[in-house]
Amino acid sequence: MRELVVLGTASQVPTRSRNHNGYFLRWDGEGLLFDPGEGTQRQMIHAGVAASRITRICLTHVHGDHCYGLPGVLSRMALDGVQHPVHLHYPASGGDVVRALVAVSSPGIDLRLHPHGSGGPIAEGLDVRPLKHRIETYGYLLTEPDGRTFLPERLRAAGIRGPDVGRLQREGVLGAARLEEVSIPRPGQRFAIIMDTAPCAGAEELAAGTDLLVTESTFSDDDGGLxxxxxxLTAGQAGELAASGKTRTLVLTHFSSRYGDDVSLLALQARARAPETTVIAAEDLQRIAVPRRRHPVRETSGETTAIGLNHDGSS
Structure with a gap:
């Protein structure tokens, strides 16, 4: 399952209906928690997210609304007896803050600290890019390896069907048939999260080709000066990021309390800049599925349908 669970959508000041930041991403066997602000532990209970599902915690930066919920989350994991390693990623310059937050947490989990001080890969399939904020800040990019989409007419011609399709995917050759002869390339899925930043090259790199992009939308275009x-970012700037990156689904969040509960104006401003993108103004406890993969279609004189593979390689 690949799904985003929105735990909080407020920026610096929470409101009666919006908790501080918090985003949990189910990505196959991984559970990634991004920017657990104050109250995240309680939001997880409301959302039905078990602490035992968390395998990685990723902090974009160490402003309080993005990390003050960390001790509670770690303490809950210790209380629940989580046995697997938990990897904590954060900007290196925020080390003192992170160590202080960890120090007041309940001990008992295998917590592994991974500071990063530059852009690039930090774990398998997980990269960071520097953003432009008042302190060191990074956005996160999760990518699936590129795969193949099978062409049914070529599979039939090669006499390949059923479980043999998955075997060919895994081994690359089956009898006289080679994988590249009966399939075409298919890009893997991409998820990115961009929090506090002004427009910058790092944000553009993160947004490029994303299936699901979560980005701050703190201000409306009318408050561009602020x-x-x-x-x-303003809502319009978030929309521009999505448009330039050809994002499929854009999730707006991190709203200023000045707009109250109704952020429909911000969604409209983002949609105006990204008319080809699905734009969602997030609500607390909302669940958003990662869009199904794009299946490339090869034009032929006959059938043009393609067979895609599931995340585990089965057809």
Missing amino acids: AQQYLH
């Missing part, structure tokens, strides 16, 4: 002053 966004520039505090190094945040």
Whole structure:
């Protein structure tokens, strides 16, 4: 299952209906928790997210609304007896803050600290890019390896069917048939999260080709001056990121309390800049599925349908 669970959508000041930040991503066997702000542990209970599902915690930066929920989450994991290693990724310059937050957590879990001080890969399939904020900040990019999409007419011609399709995918050759002869390339899925930042090259790199992009939308376009002053994005700028990156689904979050519960204006401003993108103004406890993979279609004189593979390689 690949699904985003939104635990909180407020920026610096929570409201009666919006908790501080928190985003849990189910990605096959991984459970990634991004930016657990104050109250994240309680939001997890409301959302039905078990602490035992968390395998990685990723902090974009160490402003309080993005990390003050960390002690509670770690303490709950210790209480629940989580046995697997938990990897904590964060900007290297925030080490003192992170160590202080960890120190007040209940001991008892295998917590592994992974500071990063530059852009690039930090774990298998997980990369960071520097953003432009008042302190060191990074966005996260999760990518699936590129795969193949099978062409049914070529499979039939090669006499390959049923379980043999998955075997050919795994081994690359089956009898006289080679994988590249009966399939075409298919890009893997891409998820990115961009929190506090002004427009920058790192944000553009993160957004490029994303199936699901989560990005801050702290201010409306009408408050662009404030966004520039505090190094945040407006809704329109978030939409521009999605449009330039050809994002399929854009999730807006990290809303200023000045807009109250109704952020429909921000969604409209983002959609105006990204008309080809599905734009969602997130609500607390909302669940958003990662869009199904794009299946490339090869034009032929006959059938053009393609067979895609599931995340585990089965057809």
